[in-house]
Amino acid sequence: MEETIRCDHMDETLIKQMMETLPGDEPISRMSAVFQALQSETRLRILFLLTNKDMCVCELNYALDVTQSAVSHSLRTLRQLDLVRGKKEGRYAIYHIADDHVRLLIEMCRQHVTEEHK
Amino acid sequence: MEETIRCDHMDETLIKQMMETLPGDEPISRMSAVFQALQSETRLRILFLLTNKDMCVCELNYALDVTQSAVSHSLRTLRQLDLVRGKKEGRYAIYHIADDHVRLLIEMCRQHVTEEHK
DNA sequence: CATATACATGAACAGATGTTCATATATTCA
DNA sequence: TGAATATATGAACATCTGTTCATGTATATG
Numbered sequence: 001m002e003e004t005i006r007c008d009h010m011d012e013t014l015i016k017q018m019m020e021t022l023p024g025d026e027p028i029s030r031m032s033a034v035f036q037a038l039q040s041e042t043r044l045r046i047l048f049l050l051t052n053k054d055m056c057v058c059e060l061n062y063a064l065d066v067t068q069s070a071v072s073h074s075l076r077t078l079r080q081l082d083l084v085r086g087k088k089e090g091r092y093a094i095y096h097i098a099d100d101h102v103r104l105l106i107e108m109c110r111q112h113v114t115e116e117h118k
Numbered sequence: 119m120e121e122t123i124r125c126d127h128m129d130e131t132l133i134k135q136m137m138e139t140l141p142g143d144e145p146i147s148r149m150s151a152v153f154q155a156l157q158s159e160t161r162l163r164i165l166f167l168l169t170n171k172d173m174c175v176c177e178l179n180y181a182l183d184v185t186q187s188a189v190s191h192s193l194r195t196l197r198q199l200d201l202v203r204g205k206k207e208g209r210y211a212i213y214h215i216a217d218d219h220v221r222l223l224i225e226m227c228r229q230h231v232t233e234e235h236k
Numbered sequence: 237c238a239t240a241t242a243c244a245t246g247a248a249c250a251g252a253t254g255t256t257c258a259t260a261t262a263t264t265c266a
Numbered sequence: 267t268g269a270a271t272a273t274a275t276g277a278a279c280a281t282c283t284g285t286t287c288a289t290g291t292a293t294a295t296g
Binding site: 011056057058068069071072073074075088091092093 | 241242243244245
Binding site: 041 | 125127128129130132133136137140141145146147149150152153154157158159161162166167170173174176177180181200210214218219220222223224226227228229230231232236
């Protein structure tokens with residue numbers, strides 16, 4: 001139906017100022033991609049496991065209830081967003097959390113879902 | 119094909135200990151839902167706008183390039199996860215960020231996507 | 237060199253998601 | 267009361283996502 005409303009009490013100029021403080025399309029898009037990656041239960045579990053100890057793919061595969069393929073796909077997503085980093089050691093690929101930023105992100109979210117409401 | 123690998127150098131007992139430190143299914147599921155909510159560009163923009171100033175639905179609708187319906191749907195999602203809270207004032211519904219936790223989450227993510235790699 | 241192990245990746249399909257459209261509800265004001 | 271404004275919500279559809287399956291590549295080992 002109607003696409004945009006302009007309510008009576010709105011200070012149009014003020015709102016336009018607020019719009020200019022918004023991050024641009026590209027930062028928003030990247031943030032969206034990061035949260036998108038963190039939304040997967042498998043990828044969350046991978047990050048929690050890597051919080052304790054650097055691990056190779058087959059260790060993660062052993063610890064989680066998904067195929068090795070799924071683990072690799074998940075790691076690829078996390079790698080592309082620089083949430084984890086991997087190094088090749090012989091035939092193993094050892095992964096680790098990219099930085100404390102990532103630890104804080106998931107820890108903060110854990111606190112949010114854990115704490116009592118209000 | 120094969121579902122689970124057991125690589126040679128794996129310390130099975132150690133990995134099992136790590137598995138026990140994982141958050142349970144319900145916390146993981148809730149975290150997934152929170153990140154899922156934060157993954158939408160529209161919802162991210164709503165949160166950034168609310169960071170500056172409490173706003174009613176039509177102000178958000180005016181500031182964003184989506185229908186009023188989409189704004190309301192987005193707010194519902196954010197409300198259900200306690201990321202924003204709303205109060206009725208006359209015929210307006212004024213929304214605000216739930217707590218500083220939420221501000222930190224998006225601010226931390228913004229820093230992550232902004233900072234230079236490595 | 238041949239085989240096994242560890243990991244990566246493309247394809248495909250089922251399930252989930254965000255948007256718009258249509259409409260309902262609630263509040264204000266004339 | 268009736269009309270306009272502000273918000274909420276159900277339905278539907280197109281798009282996106284995560285997984286598995288199948289297979290490819292690389293390293294190690296016998």
